[in-house]
Amino acid sequence: MSAHAHAAAVIDTAAPLPVLGRDVTVPLVTGGEVTYAALDYAASAPALQRVWDDVAAYAPYYGSVHRGAGYLSQLSTDLFENSRATVAEFLDCRDGDQIVFTRSTTDSLNLLAAVIPAGCEVFVFETEHHASLLPWRDARVTYLNAPRTPQEAVTTLERALADRDPYGPALVCVTGASNVTGELWPVRELAAAAHAHGARIVLDAAQLAPHHPVSVQELDVDWVAFSGHKLYAPFGAGVLAGRADWLQEAEPYLAGGGASRTVARRADGGVAVEWHTTAARHEAGSPNVIGAYSIASACKALTEAGFEGLVARERELIATVREGLAAVPEVRILSLFGDDAPRVGVISFVVEGWNSSHFAAALSAEYGIGVRDGLFCAHPLVRTLLGSDAEQPGECGAPEAAPGERSLNAIRVSFGAGTPDEHVERFVRAVRELVTEGARWNYRTEDGRCVPDPTGSF
16 A cells, blocks of 8 residues: 555544534624634633543542642652653653653743753744743843744754853753644754753644644754643643753752742741652642643553554545645645645634734634634734734734735644544635625624624625
8 A cells, every 4th residue: 555545545534533612613704603613722722531531530539749748749749740741752852851840931941041051052943832932031042033934944943053152051951842833842952952062952832732743852952832722621721841950950940849848947036948849849749630630641542542543534634724725815824834834723814904903803703714814923923924023013903904904914724633524624615705805794892802793784
């Protein structure tokens, strides 16, 4: 069987993974209801039914971890620590790597920013999500221009690293898959460039981990950060996984119970603290046990489902959307690396003659389709892709332009393992109808958002 035929066979037998909300119906302004098409996975993917069932099964046994003598506390402690091991296996971590549970990718990268050594130089492409772009406030940061090919990304980084102090610590922060274009970045090659120049590298895998397997060892990255709410788990939990030395040598990210091994009064009246050297050092307070367990459950579910089939099916969905959008001349898909670049199910575009908020509002109100519009917390990248001046105003998800006026924002459709074919087919049809026939309802700007006008249709 040819590779193409094999992929087709995989797709024929693949089905969307069951997720919460798959049967939710929403009202349409034009009358009636329709099953909601959740196409905003890049912001938050719906929780897998498997994850929700696992959490529900554990909930009656909820107990405080690590210091409780009771049965439920011990059970919860085992579950929490086993979740750490599950995540380490999912990421193919090295022996000795630490798995720190955080609140999100943003929290994970802020934690890493808090533990980098003094004098550390940080290198970040302007194409990063704000979670990767902004945490490095106490470091010397070099912001790199947006590359137009994967090779240019590697070359740009190599040139920047060659000019740095070769004896000081350095860190490169890079995304695995863009939250704006969905394009995959050359992580392995960037990691090799970083290490060749004595730097370390952290991978923002928020958009990569839900769509592709992530191996710390194969990619040769020093740390990986991702969020549970993009990995088909509930909100409120994330992961920073990787090398232990910087984490062990720094002051705790949060000071408090759990991070401390011993606390005693000193003769001078102060307090002497011995901090843990394990992941607990940066997990002060009562941890989000359910959040950690839900991430571990999602890791198991994706692994058992098999990434090969999930990736193959998602490629078909990507092709359906991209071909459908390309057939509408007024639509321009945003891209850094070009049409042939490998990507995940994240696609951003603009529509000639439409304000992005107006278009997104019409998709929701008239078709029951949820997408995102704005700058996607990646303002420099979207402005570069739109060819707008970096100084021009524009807020993430809060356009100032009225319906019909140009805005500095784009529209993003995103999907994944739980997306039915019908949702992307409905989306493509809706885009075509809105562009060729126009909206069937009046819209107005309210609190910075475009919303249906209660006065009704045209």
